[in-house]
Structures are given as structure tokens and as C-alpha cells.
Amino acid sequence: LAKTTQPISMDSYEGQEVNITCSHNNIATNDYITWYQQFPSQGPRFIIQGYKTKVTNEVASLFIPADRKSSTLSLPRVSLSDTAVYYCLVGEGGLTGGGNKLTFGTGTQLKVEL
């Protein structure tokens, strides 16, 4: 499974856009990029997933360059409630692939202040 590297921590203020970049130099052709969010003493929660280019949903955008060796999670106008750990995961989808066997790194601790 591809190894991911992301910053240990980031600080921001309410109303700002936050971009968290993840490096995955060894990503394989069949690998998808998925981001999860985790609050203290809770299970991780799926945010967004993509394969290439740009994906947007109601909470975030995911930017993936053509070489797919990195990806950037973009959180628009963060609030205090976005303070959490964000995990970047790379793996093959499907039951027999890695899609259901998620490999988490240590994540990025995002702290949002007033």
C-alpha cells in the first residue's frame, strides 16, 4: 500500500480556507485517494474521495494533479468545529483490494481559532 506523508499539524482562523497537502509518491494505478476526519474519542468520518483532477462535495474539495503523487484537501471557510485530525489514505478500492482495509498514517491535527 502506498505510504502517505502529511504535515503533523496546522493552525488556522475561523473563516479562512485551509489546504492540507498529502504526498503519496508510490501511488499505484488502481489506488484511490480518500480523506477522513476524526474528532477526539470518535471514529473517523469519511470526507471525500477522488482518483484524479478535482472532486467537490458539500464540505470539501480534493485537488489531484496529473501525476497523482500528491493531493490537497481544501476546506473552505473553516469554523471552530473543524478542529480535528485529518487523515489522507491511499489504496485500491473493492472488497478484495485495499479499499476496505484502510491504512491510516498519523494524520494532520488542524486547530482552528477565533
Add this chain to the structure above:
Amino acid sequence: ETGVTQSPTHLIKTRGQQVTLRCSSQSGHNTVSWYQQALGQGPQFIFQYYREEENGRGNFPPRFSGLQFPNYSSELNVNALELDDSALYLCASSLWQGSSYNEQFFGPGTRLTVL
């Protein structure tokens, strides 16, 4: 539709004891995975069950075992507890229908402390 639930929320055991953790999958889901999360670390995959059969295992010793029942609820059993087993144990369920990705829904976890 109810989400993933786990019991108990907290548990304290002593070294050498055995423990059983329980998970109730989200309604309609046929796949369950278990993860161990040590303090300050990301969750580590233990194993996965699909339709009551083990379908993948992480780097955990055999004293970690599991079951999935016909109603898709699940158990994680850990024998001969060690101090390093102290962690948050997470259960995640999903519905596999042959698509390329199956979003996993995590429960709140069980905090196990081994003394």
C-alpha cells in the same frame, strides 16, 4: 436508520485477561472491519469480515480474533491481554456491492485500558 454502535464504551482489564468487544453494524451493511487506535496514532487495521467470513487481516497476532453474525453484528475477542493492547478499538461497517469503493462508517469506539 441507526448508525454503527459499539459496546461497552469503556473497559478496564488486567494483563492476561480476555476481553470481548461488540459492534452493531449500520442497517443493511454486510461488511465489518475492526481497527486499533493507540493514543496519538492513526487507526490500525486488525481484520475484516464479509458475510460472516474473515476477508483480510492486518499485522495482529492470533490472540486477536473475531466473529460476524448473520445479522451482521460483530465481536472482537482479545486473549491474554498485554499492556500494549490499551487503545481505542473502532468498528466500521460498509455495504459491498462490487463497486470500486465502499465508504466505511465508524462507530464511536471502545476505550480499553489494560493494567
